[in-house]
Amino acid sequence: MNAKIITISREFGSGGRSIGKLVAEQLGYAFYDKALVERIAKESGYAEDFIERRGEDATSKSSFLFNLSRSGGGGFDGMPAITDKLYVIQYNTIKKLAEESPCVIVGRCSDYILRNEPDSLHVFIHADAEFRARRIVEIYGERDNAPLKRVEEKDKKRQVYYKNYTGRIWGMSENFDLCLNSGKIGIEKCAEIIVGLAKK
Amino acid sequence: MNAKIITISREFGSGGRSIGKLVAEQLGYAFYDKALVERIAKESGYAEDFIERRGEDATSKSSFLFNLSRSGGGGFDGMPAITDKLYVIQYNTIKKLAEESPCVIVGRCSDYILRNEPDSLHVFIHADAEFRARRIVEIYGERDNAPLKRVEEKDKKRQVYYKNYTGRIWGMSENFDLCLNSGKIGIEKCAEIIVGLAKK
Numbered sequence: 541m542n543a544k545i546i547t548i549s550r551e552f553g554s555g556g557r558s559i560g561k562l563v564a565e566q567l568g569y570a571f572y573d574k575a576l577v578e579r580i581a582k583e584s585g586y587a588e589d590f591i592e593r594r595g596e597d598a599t600s601k602s603s604f605l606f607n608l609s610r611s612g613g614g615g616f617d618g619m620p621a622i623t624d625k626l627y628v629i630q631y632n633t634i635k636k637l638a639e640e641s642p643c644v645i646v647g648r649c650s651d652y653i654l655r656n657e658p659d660s661l662h663v664f665i666h667a668d669a670e671f672r673a674r675r676i677v678e679i680y681g682e683r684d685n686a687p688l689k690r691v692e693e694k695d696k697k698r699q700v701y702y703k704n705y706t707g708r709i710w711g712m713s714e715n716f717d718l719c720l721n722s723g724k725i726g727i728e729k730c731a732e733i734i735v736g737l738a739k740k
Numbered sequence: 741m742n743a744k745i746i747t748i749s750r751e752f753g754s755g756g757r758s759i760g761k762l763v764a765e766q767l768g769y770a771f772y773d774k775a776l777v778e779r780i781a782k783e784s785g786y787a788e789d790f791i792e793r794r795g796e797d798a799t800s801k802s803s804f805l806f807n808l809s810r811s812g813g814g815g816f817d818g819m820p821a822i823t824d825k826l827y828v829i830q831y832n833t834i835k836k837l838a839e840e841s842p843c844v845i846v847g848r849c850s851d852y853i854l855r856n857e858p859d860s861l862h863v864f865i866h867a868d869a870e871f872r873a874r875r876i877v878e879i880y881g882e883r884d885n886a887p888l889k890r891v892e893e894k895d896k897k898r899q900v901y902y903k904n905y906t907g908r909i910w911g912m913s914e915n916f917d918l919c920l921n922s923g924k925i926g927i928e929k930c931a932e933i934i935v936g937l938a939k940k
Binding site: 541661664666709711712713714716717718719720721724725729733736737 | 741864866909911912913914916917918919920921924925929933936937
């Protein structure tokens with residue numbers, strides 16, 4: 541296969557970021573997670589914190605918008621104008637990065653944006669909510685009293701954002717080459733499978 | 741992981757059956773595809789041909805039923821009584837087989853039926869419709885003049901059947917430990933990944 545572009549979409553707390561980092565290290569690829577936010581900040585002039593909050597998740601008022609975008613088929617009809625603007629900047633930045641050098645890109649609809657690139661591998665990482673709730677407490681030191689609720693809210697916001705800009709249902713296997721349950725398979729083994737496929 | 745029960749759900753024409761056979765051979769596990777139909781025939785008294793036609797796909801009148809079952813959440817409310825009866829027999833047979841010996845079971849909602857079994861690995865195999873249309877002509881010698889249409893119709897019927905009896909959306913990654921795009925990854929490599937995980 542020899543995948544030069546690897547996108548990793550992931551449920552919140554599933555370890556997708558850690559897996560992407562391992563894969564990038566093992567393959568010697570550029571890794572765009574925090575570095576992607578920095579690059580988008582540079583291109584757009586928006587603050588990194590703003591991009592973190594608005595570049596991947598819908599705002600919290602969106603359950604109404606979610607239904608709207610589901611029925612409407614998605615695409616620039618349910619988000620505030622500034623979020624639409626940020627999406628376009630992210631789109632262009634991700635396209636540019638993918639041309640620069642072999643890379644692993646985490647999140648921000650990169651699977652959709654780069655869906656037609658040759659030599660690409662699109663991965664989705666998921667795990668059950670309990671595993672993820674435990675993980676955000678252990679790894680990220682989340683202090684929220686209700687980590688399970690936090691995981692579910694974050695899931696919902698990512699679903700809404702993704703549906704709005706891609707017209708796709710979040711987590712459908714048909715949109716990926718590989719979907720892995722990190723809670724069952726383990727972080728290292730997930731990385732090993734991806735590296736094995738990328739080098740094939 | 742040491743998975744003793746492997747279920748393989750698959751889109752029509754994706755090579756899921758071939759992958760399951762390779763996995764069973766390499767692990768020395770029992771393989772239930774055609775053998776599952778024979779066993780269900782023995783348990784139920786129904787003809788194998790009837791089980792082939794009615795034990796996994798909705799009948800063709802089902803687009804109305806599909807909508808019904810989608811809104812109703814699934815479960816014994818949209819299928820003819822005889823199909824419900826066959827589902828129960830399949831359910832019991834699959835449960836029994838999983839207790840007998842390590843095995844690979846293909847299709848028939850086995851992922852859902854065995855979802856809570858310890859030491860199980862649930863796999864979904866998919867590929868784009870063009871790949872599958874070519875494959876059913878090449879491998880199975882399908883003579884249909886419109887293989888793409890045949891693939892799409894079969895997909896729809898499996899979706900309806902699956903939704904009706906499991907309440908789940910067909911192909912959602914959250915219901916599986918591993919989802920693989922066989923068109924991109926290749927049949928042998930898919931089998932290799934599954935074997936590697938089962939033996940972990």
